[in-house]
Amino acid sequence: MIMNVLRPFISVHCAVLPFAITLLVFTGCERHDTSPRQPIAFSHTRHAGEYSINCQYCHSGVRRGPSASIPSVQTCMGCHQLVAATKPEVIKIRQAWENKEPIRWMKVNRVADFVFFNHAPHIAKGIDCRTCHGDVATMTEVRPFVKLNNMTFCVDCHRENKASIDCYTCHR
Numbered sequence: 001m002i003m004n005v006l007r008p009f010i011s012v013h014c015a016v017l018p019f020a021i022t023l024l025v026f027t028g029c030e031r032h033d034t035s036p037r038q039p040i041a042f043s044h045t046r047h048a049g050e051y052s053i054n055c056q057y058c059h060s061g062v063r064r065g066p067s068a069s070i071p072s073v074q075t076c077m078g079c080h081q082l083v084a085a086t087k088p089e090v091i092k093i094r095q096a097w098e099n100k101e102p103i104r105w106m107k108v109n110r111v112a113d114f115v116f117f118n119h120a121p122h123i124a125k126g127i128d129c130r131t132c133h134g135d136v137a138t139m140t141e142v143r144p145f146v147k148l149n150n151m152t153f154c155v156d157c158h159r160e161n162k163a164s165i166d167c168y169t170c171h172r
């Protein structure tokens with residue numbers, strides 16, 4: 001555990017670099033500012049914004065445990081068997097379905113692997129998705145939420161809400 005926690009000090013880490021060095025390696029930190037290219041042009045603005053589909057309809061894992069989960073091809077097909085079925089991006093969903101292949105979505109947010117996070121207790125306390133992901137319903141492509149890679153963001157809220165700030169809560 002100790003080595004895991006120290007690792008960011010040994011390797012180069014965007015969050016802890018002084019300003020000048022940050023400028024020099026700015027391009028190395030680029031993943032914070034751009035979204036990965038997804039295999040299908042899925043839009044949150046369309047689904048969660050325009051059509052107001054509930055976040056938890058697709059990310060039902062948030063109530064149960066650590067992972068929010070990304071919806072299966074079957075969940076998409078629940079609507080897209082009929083909805084917009086002839087549009088090129090939707091045909092890609094049907095092809096994955098017929099070939100029994102998962103859609104290989106690229107991860108957008110990534111906290112360091114020495115951090116333990118669990119969605120369920122946060123959702124149980126009624127914390128809005130926006131607090132930690134920004135207003136995803138207005139994002140055509142999900143952008144990474146930079147604050148998630150900063151321990152102060154987590155610890156400040158834990159302190160305010162009298163949640164545990166013991167190191168072991170998040171580093172185990």
Ligand code: HEC
Pocket residue numbers: 038042044047048053054055056057058059070071105106107108109110129130133136137141142
């Ligand atoms: C119709 C299904 C659907 C709905 C509704 C939906 N999402 Fe998603 N979400 C996805 C899919 C598919 C991905 C993976 C592709 C992508 O990143 O755009 C995803 C990705 C994400 C990610 C990035 C995951 C990562 O890799 O870090 C976040 C954050 C997210 N959704 C939050 C939300 C929030 C908040 C809402 C409600 C405002 C919502 N989603 C509504 C299907 C959905």
Ligand code: HEC
Pocket residue numbers: 055056059062066067068069070109110111117119122123127128129130131132133148
């Ligand atoms: C207290 C902060 C917080 C809240 C509130 C929160 N998330 Fe997350 N979410 C995270 C963190 C941190 C990660 C990255 C986890 C990782 O990389 O291991 C994440 C990852 C995700 C992912 C990527 C898949 C996964 O589970 O790793 C999706 C999708 C997602 N969140 C959706 C949601 C939705 C939808 C809501 C609201 C219902 C929500 N989140 C509320 C902090 C939060």
Ligand code: HEC
Pocket residue numbers: 040041042043046047051053071072075076077078079080083084087088089090093
């Ligand atoms: C609850 C219903 C529902 C679910 C579930 C759903 N969608 Fe959609 N989707 C829609 C609606 C409604 C539209 C808008 C259709 C239109 O404007 O013709 C849409 C539009 C789209 C489009 C845009 C088509 C275009 O070119 O304009 C894509 C791509 C898409 N969805 C992908 C997905 C993927 C991938 C999933 C699974 C992760 C998914 N959808 C799950 C209802 C849904």
Ligand code: HEC
Pocket residue numbers: 111115116117118121122125127131132148153154155157158161162163164169170
């Ligand atoms: C907006 C406030 C807020 C933010 C931001 C936040 N948390 Fe929390 N967290 C809470 C609350 C409230 C609880 C629930 C405490 C309880 O159930 O008594 C909690 C619980 C947890 C738990 C479970 C603790 C246990 O004892 O089981 C973990 C793990 C956790 N948070 C990790 C994180 C991490 C990692 C981050 C940053 C990426 C984060 N949290 C950001 C408010 C927050």
Ligand code: HEC
Pocket residue numbers: 005006008009015016110111112115148149150151154155158164165166167168169170171
């Ligand atoms: C509520 C959750 C939480 C608690 C409690 C917590 N940490 Fe962290 N810690 C994080 C997150 C999130 C990061 C940033 C990870 C990343 O960069 O993706 C982090 C990063 C770190 C780092 C790497 C340097 C940095 O700032 O990025 C060290 C070292 C560290 N924590 C030590 C500790 C120690 C020691 C304690 C107890 C005094 C502690 N942490 C308590 C969530 C937490």
